[in-house]
Amino acid sequence: MKFEFTEEHQALRSLIAGVCEQQADPRACYDGQSMIDTRLWSVLCSAGVVGVGVPEAYEGGGGGPVEQVIIAEELGRAVAAVPFSEHAAAAETVALLGSEEQRKRLLFPLARGEAVAGIVLPTPANLKAVEAHRDGARWRLSGHIPLIPNAGAATALLVPAHEDGQVRWLVTEAAQVSALPTVDRTRPAAAAEFGDADAELLSGTDISERPGELLMTLAAAEAAGAAASALQTTARYTTERHQFGLPIGTFQAVKHRLADMLVAVENARSAVYGAAWALAEGETAALSASLAQAVATGNAVAVVSDAVQLHGGIGVTWECDLHLYLRRVKALEATYGSPSTHRGRIADSLLDR
């Protein structure tokens, strides 16, 4: 039934948690100039995690949104510096809209993680910024996108464009992708310059909002995971740190803040799981995805901010990992529509029919 995590789900969760614990090194993106946690990405590729949502016929895991959400949540817990969510949404787009030939050609490298995919969402601004022209059997893209989230390491881009009055999706490896410095360096953004870049058109015309909904849900799962981890770290810290001769977790001001953080974290997870199951069942998931975004990213910012506060002075040092979480959840909150934007969409659907 819905919301029941099977033993396989639990095993997947443990797998990712274990891999992250041993391999994840988000600091690599702060200390060096790396755009991705290369070692973690390759371990995830070997374990078949990167292509979990790709159909088995194309060497993927044949999993769905529930499995992807579990992975994104665990990666969020570790502030992992890998573009899993965007890559998964891009692969989903190819799987949904590619011809059989395109799927065969494009999905294998995506499933193996040899190609790292970024995705441009079909917002009005993005659709206005890029134009597609036919060029024989191929296509050419022109224009400039100033900001593509978490595409700093992308070698391929999924790009939507107007064609014949419809929104169609194109794949290009020829865009000039320049990484941009970001507050959260584990999700480096990029700008893309399409100087008549070679591209191919995905054959499907059945335009679906699903790539965006999946991406929003996975990004929300990252936020929920980051919040859960910050809460866990903090709840341990408050039993260890003493003031006035007692663990500070003894003080109600601390306890009650922790309790509110717990409510925020569990609400974030519930919202994310709700969206995952809605997507898994193929329902329209627009409201569920907005719910997940509105709750998970907003709550995560509140929870991690509280975690910093409860850590006191140590919480505002570079050395303490909490700021990696703070930057991450703030970036997630701003990236795919702010909580208020998503509440606006929900209000439109409740009030303007």
Place this chain on the structure above:
Amino acid sequence: MKFEFTEEHQALRSLIAGVCEQQADPRACYDGQSMIDTRLWSVLCSAGVVGVGVPEAYEGGGGGPVEQVIIAEELGRAVAAVPFSEHAAAAETVALLGSEEQRKRLLFPLARGEAVAGIVLPTPANLKAVEAHRDGARWRLSGHIPLIPNAGAATALLVPAHEDGQVRWLVTEAAQVSALPTVDRTRPAAAAEFGDADAELLSGTDISERPGELLMTLAAAEAAGAAASALQTTARYTTERHQFGLPIGTFQAVKHRLADMLVAVENARSAVYGAAWALAEGETAALSASLAQAVATGNAVAVVSDAVQLHGGIGVTWECDLHLYLRRVKALEATYGSPSTHRGRIADSLLDR
């Protein structure tokens, strides 16, 4: 200088506090069918409080917004069931816009409190609802106002109406005023039916927003006073009520809520005093009055709600006076523009020039 309360101000505050402590009986409006705390009103009349803002030439106190705010705050502290704020704003309108003859005739009974005045604010809806026609030297009003705050006991009404493209103010004693049952029975509202009611036109054409700004400031002062009183009661209760062998004020969860209530109360008072001094100096006080409303009424609802919570079970009984405060501050919040409405006005002025 600004914000400096003189010894005279302190004496006025003590006077009102003393009168309220001995005479105020807000329960009278709950238990009986009274629309006003008659005894308190007559004491306030005798003490010259009701006409404090009326110029001395007309038997008034010659005071200004600062004195009126002090009175409204103290009346709010006692949930006093007297329409001081509306009466004062009505009298102010006559003093501002009446001819010398009108002032002489109309201000004496208002200063003495023999007439109880209500006021209809010149909102677009109200201006649309009432029409004024000349009838010789007098005027006639027709139309229906469904809701006039705190006018349940009014014998005279100040009514704005369009005349020759301008907003003008009229005074009538002939409207059919019907009191309406209200959640806060100490501020009973009324509906008014103007069946060609006899009225007179105030001669001044220099239309000013001042009556509304004064009224908003005084209503905000009532809210600030109510909040301050609820905080005081609660801070005493938490040192007396024991749980787990200790006064509950020992527990940080209680302490910290009290501290936040204190911040909310002092902010409310600062906002109200700011508006009072702005009015006293004759500046445009629209933003200051909106600030006072937005902060004082919203904060008062939060503070009194917290006061109920900290009282536990006893706080939700009829017998405990807190619900009189809760009803009062909620009514004040809804009455002259909600906090969000006032924030909207502030935003307009900051962003839309």
Place this chain on the structure above:
Amino acid sequence: MQQETLAPSGLGELDIDLSEDDAAFAEEWMTWLDTHLPAMHEKLADAGRDADKQALARDWQSQMAAGGWAAITWPLEFGGRAATARQQLIFYLTSAERRVPPLAGRIGINLCGPTLIAHGTSEQQQRFLPPMLDGRHVWCQGFSEPGAGSDLASLRTRGVVDGDSLVITGQKIWTSGAQYADWMFALVRTDPDAPKRRGISFVLVPMTANGIEVRPIRQISGDAGFNEVFLDEVRVPLTNVIGELNGGWNVTRTTLANERAILFMGQQMALTATLRKAITMAKVADPQGVRAADDPHFRDRIAQAWIDVELVRLNGMRNLARVLAGKEPGPEGAMSKLFGQHVEQKLHELALDLGGEFAILDRGAPDAPNRGKWALGWLRTRASTIGGGTSEIQRNVLAERILGQPRDPWADA
């Protein structure tokens, strides 16, 4: 889109497989309701005074008991059905959907009955359960005291053993339904020298006994659903003590966690109904032509309210999935009460606020929003975060039990 998302959670929403037994259970219950419910709805529509309603609630309970529906979680031997979690779920969902009236004696059936079944002697079970089941005896709960709110273990109502009797003196408060109750199950301090939680007994007290006085407590809404119960040398036989003398603290801990996991459905449906009504009214202009649905501030709060109610539902579903899979309830269950009571309070404040300046009008004013019911609901729900464990206590519990924080230094070990 709205229709799907605002619909009350029906059975389909749960997406559970029904076994043959469950399907038969559902079928029997529906058939029984078809036969009995319409007449009761008619009678209730005609009932005026509270006393009439109380009599009807007892009547309904006797019908439900006769059909075997009054206490479906009780074992078969006591007139229950030993219902599985899935069957309870079906029962609660359909009860809400079909507006099945509440039972007069639900406090006894839900709280005292399971305690008697777990801790009572065979004689006690034989004596108390049958009239509890069919509504002849309506029960109230005597736990809270004026000095013992959040700190239940500090209660002071005394029981002194005198021969084979217990003589009880003290005062209980917040006793819901005491004015109609035949019996009260109460916590009484029977050993004043023992540490706080020891020395407490769980005692059954007839409300008709000499020395009992019930005084209603009027709430801020004007309702009087709660009472104070004064006990002045009330004498009950020692056979009315459940479990060991002085062992009452353990008796009360009989956990109702699984039941709670399912009861959330009722809460969520009530919230959904309030929200839906609020949304409907937000789209209608007030007497001055103002529509709350046009105000960005209200649009945002309405969206947040929808989110909050959805979260109550999603939390409940997560917890339910665990319980139905035979696992322990998770943290999302433990936090549901804290979050749910805030959501209820906030939602009613929103409903009131939507009225704008007309929100100040009470019942009887022609323009009062929702005929004054929003104001009443707002006043009533001010107690949501106090009754049944304050939010402060809930937060302590969450921090200590789920997050492993140290207990308050002043709390008992």
Place this chain on the structure above:
Amino acid sequence: MQQETLAPSGLGELDIDLSEDDAAFAEEWMTWLDTHLPAMHEKLADAGRDADKQALARDWQSQMAAGGWAAITWPLEFGGRAATARQQLIFYLTSAERRVPPLAGRIGINLCGPTLIAHGTSEQQQRFLPPMLDGRHVWCQGFSEPGAGSDLASLRTRGVVDGDSLVITGQKIWTSGAQYADWMFALVRTDPDAPKRRGISFVLVPMTANGIEVRPIRQISGDAGFNEVFLDEVRVPLTNVIGELNGGWNVTRTTLANERAILFMGQQMALTATLRKAITMAKVADPQGVRAADDPHFRDRIAQAWIDVELVRLNGMRNLARVLAGKEPGPEGAMSKLFGQHVEQKLHELALDLGGEFAILDRGAPDAPNRGKWALGWLRTRASTIGGGTSEIQRNVLAERILGQPRDPWADA
């Protein structure tokens, strides 16, 4: 309307009468600034590295001291002006208006100086105050320790008397400016057996002494304004102890309340400047053509931010009016710190959020809002509610001192 309300609070805003003395003071200060300030502004504009800025700040302090402006609250005999509250106010307002650079040694002048003046011996005053005043000696404060944050009295840095010396071993943390300081005033435990607050001494320690090591602490913004200071058997003469040996707790309590009442002006001006810049940018379209000023959510938050900043100003004015009238600071002063630190934090979060999706861009990205300064400000102000007493401690203080609640059971009497 905006221009009036967003204008920084100038002298006119205060509406105070200036006495002849005050007017002369203002006149002298303005004249001095006209002579000295432009050159310093030019030098600062050219300065690149932190070390250059530090040298300029010392140079500026020596100029200010020569003019008698470095420590206007100090008594005349120590090079101050014994400035009245009104004069301080004039001084701070004009300093902010004319962007007078901060002094290198402001920590010593504001915190250590008044303590020496109140509690030091004449010899100590003669020895330490002159170089503190003119910038030859820059001071840092050694109070916090890793194990003693909110609970200052539990500090563990030990001082052992050895002949006429004190030998100090331990660790200080959050020591602002230690990397540039010549001296540190520190709290040291000199009697380990005495109750917590007894047995602490206030000691002056040269940063050049053997056994001192300074390690910078990098903050989440990447800045390194704070330091850890390790002390390993650092030997100072007993004549460096201020007040009684073991009497340091009282020495530290030298109150700065009146000074704080005026310092709010600087805080409010910084907030106003941030708000004004945020509003200006909200009216400009981002690279995708989106204007935050068109978003109802941001409109509401901007209005609230204006309200918050106004409240900081109004609270400060109320308190100032009391202080200028010779009264004790009121509760609005005590709560200003708690409220002000939250306002600062919220305002910077708003400024960041206004950037929408572009808010994630950092310095160096062409489209980074405010060239990445909002992001930096947001990160820096995460410490606003922690440094100088956490919000939790502030709330305790308010509840206990202003609202008369009992102290925490674990706090010292």
